[in-house]
Amino acid sequence: MKIVIQREDFDCGAEIESVAAGNPKVGAVASFVGLVRDVNDDAAVRTMTLEHYPGMTEREIAKIVEEARGRWDVIDCTVIHRIGELRPTDRVVLVTVASGHRGDAFAACEFIMDYLKTRAPFWKKEKTAEGGRWVEARASDDEAAGRWREPIAEPKKVG
Amino acid sequence: MKVRVLFFAALREQVGVGSEEIELPGDASTVGALRERLASRGGEWRSALAEGKLLRCAVNQDIASSSATIQAGDEVAFFPPVTGG
Numbered sequence: 001m002k003i004v005i006q007r008e009d010f011d012c013g014a015e016i017e018s019v020a021a022g023n024p025k026v027g028a029v030a031s032f033v034g035l036v037r038d039v040n041d042d043a044a045v046r047t048m049t050l051e052h053y054p055g056m057t058e059r060e061i062a063k064i065v066e067e068a069r070g071r072w073d074v075i076d077c078t079v080i081h082r083i084g085e086l087r088p089t090d091r092v093v094l095v096t097v098a099s100g101h102r103g104d105a106f107a108a109c110e111f112i113m114d115y116l117k118t119r120a121p122f123w124k125k126e127k128t129a130e131g132g133r134w135v136e137a138r139a140s141d142d143e144a145a146g147r148w149r150e151p152i153a154e155p156k157k158v159g
Numbered sequence: 160m161k162v163r164v165l166f167f168a169a170l171r172e173q174v175g176v177g178s179e180e181i182e183l184p185g186d187a188s189t190v191g192a193l194r195e196r197l198a199s200r201g202g203e204w205r206s207a208l209a210e211g212k213l214l215r216c217a218v219n220q221d222i223a224s225s226s227a228t229i230q231a232g233d234e235v236a237f238f239p240p241v242t243g244g
Binding site: 050055093113118119125 | 167169217239240243
């Protein structure tokens with residue numbers, strides 16, 4: 001399991017190739033990449049600065065990954081989250097999950113992202129033409145994370 | 160007893176402090192009591208930390224409720240709901 005908070009960009013291809021590399025039990029690798037959009041809440045975004053709580057961030061993500069491992073077949077997982085000043089089109093976050101089968105890989109990847117958005121201590125500040133503003137937490141993110149508390153269907157063992 | 164208190168993001172900007180050491184009476188307190196103590200400084204502190212303001216708290220880097228106990232040497236962080244990803 002690899003959890004990294006960094007200022008620098010990351011290489012998606014290299015990360016996808018290196019997660020559980022050489023492990024013949026891996027039948028599926030699912031990834032999510034989050035990017036900076038140029039518009040948020042109807043205002044043009046010039047830059048987005050990410051702040052975090054060093055130490056707690058890594059711990060919270062590790063807990064989320066552990067929870068995912070308890071629910072699904074997760075052979076290996078990489079989470080990289082950037083901090084500092086980013087611009088539209090920049091990559092923000094990567095979650096890559098290696099599993100035996102695609103159902104588990106997709107589900108674990110989505111679960112980790114949903115929980116990361118509501119539990120990992122990161123905060124975004126956008127700069128628009130009107131100046132800086134802190135991004136407000138969204139109810140839809142809480143709902144996305146909340147749906148994992150419902151009993152879930154077993155993923156199909158195919159693929 | 161001494162505890163280390165951290166503030167993040169919009170809350171840090173509002174109170175103008177990122178971290179500070181605070182001396183509290185007694186051997187133990189709670190997150191809620193610490194928050195009230197900080198709010199009682201008035202001004203920006205009161206408006207930022209007043210009851211009803213949606214804030215999260217962590218004790219020693221684990222999410223904690225307002226009834227959570229704090230002890231000497233603990234690291235207590237207050238911050239707005241998170242917005243990463």
